[in-house]
Amino acid sequence: MTYSGKARKLLDKAKVKEGDLVAVSWKGQHLRGFLLPRIEAGDQEALVVKLESGYNVGLNARDVGSLEKVGPRMEIGKIPKIEFKKNENLPDISFIATGGTIGTHLDYKTGGVYMCRTPEEVLATTPELENIVNLRSTISPFTIASEDVNYTHWQKMAKLVAKELNTGSEGVILTHGTDCLHYTSAALSFMLRDLCKPVAVVGAQRSPDRSSFDGSLNLIAAARYCTSDFAEVATVMHANSSDDCCFAIRGTKARKMHTSRRDAFRSINEKPLAKIYPDGRIEKLNENYNKRRSGMVYTDTVFEPRTAILKVYPGADPAMLDFLVQKKYKGVVIEATGLGHVPTGVGGIKAGPLAGKLSWIPAVRRAVDKGIVVCITSQTIYGRVHPFIYRNLRMLHAAGATFCEDMTTETAYVKLGWLLGHKLRSEEVKRRMLENIAGEINPRITEEEFLL
DSSP: OOOOHHHHHHHHHHTOOTTOEEEEEETTEEEEEEEEOOOTTSOTTEEEEEETTSOEEEEEGGGEEEEEEEEOOOOTTOOOOOOOOOOTTSOEEEEEEOOSGGGEEEOTTTSOEEEOOOHHHHHTTOGGGGGTOEEEEEEOSOOOOGGGOOHHHHHHHHHHHHHHHHTTOSOEEEEOOSTTHHHHHHHHHHHEETOOSOEEEEOOSSOTTSTTOOHHHHHHHHHHHHTSSBOSEEEEEESSSSSSOEEEEETTTEEEOOSSOTTOEEESSSOOSEEEOTTSOEEEOOOOSOBOOSOOOEEOOOOOSOEEEEEOOTTOOTHHHHHHHHTTOSEEEEEEBTTTBOOOOOSOSSOOTTTTTTOSHHHHHHHHHTTOEEEEEETTOSSOOOSSSSHHHHHHHHTTOEEOTTOOHHHHHHHHHHHHTTTOOHHHHHHHHTSOSSSOOOSOOOHHHHHO
């Protein structure tokens, strides 16, 4: 028992233990729920109860009018798991779990969630999958937070996905933390060549212990996507804040746009591929996609780790770029302002003494002369960079920078590192950065794609 003081005396008198289903009278309210362990850093006099709604509340023991045990116990800390029955009438898919919020569990002692669930424990949150797909295999190559993912993890994921698709699976669901999920979806889009079946990259914004857990709908929609005629890597996440449907977003066009909303992911500069409903209805929103076909997937998982992102800001010192040159980096994506602007220090009236010293043009020219590929994206996220509209943009282009069309910074970074991994000459890398390899460039952006 983690309780002490008045709270412990109250529990002992009512013969209530942690995990019991209790009825509590508190400040005139009548509540029902399971008694949870007291959080180590919590109020010594508080009872912690998981309400029937799924939310946890802390109740000061001094204000409790009555407390009684009214039902069976809940096993504290035990994570349910499930093994689906095989159904030969359903399509075979593979399930790869890599960590993230969708695979977390609440630590009742600290009050925080941690990544610990096996694939079978993740699947237990969504038993509906048993009636949608036949789980051919469940795999967990690692369990980490997405901010700890690096290119070696992308390489392992790509090889696992290809193996599953080439040995009988009709599609693959890959669960992942949401913060860097769009980096991974972009990496898989480039590393899986001749993709002929769907791959759904899925996460959750809320942990499974919460009533607002979004992972179940995301998994159901991902399973529906894996039975569709798409042959694309796509993120499959909530389309709105309700549990209505999910968007399938091309892997190179997805971006997380909110820290906590369940519909955090948006398709940037392109319509989502589809809107997917839990009953299996798929509303196609974008006719520009690769269709399912027979064939073999092969992997191309090279990546140059000496690839970086720099963000321009007012007063940004170009010495940051010089530093990367000194560290022998091979490629840099500069997330510039607006149409692709960096500080140039020219053309202004009374610009001040620092303007010229903070010009990025000489630093970009020095980097390019050293054979480094310097790419330009925009902080505005939506829209396209352009090298010729402003004089300053023309100067940056003349210095050798490559303007990356409407690519997101994250996708440009992944693509640049992937191309550099092939040991191509810098001019060839620049050329291929402007080649549409995995749907990362939309040649015609409409107003609708911004408003969606």
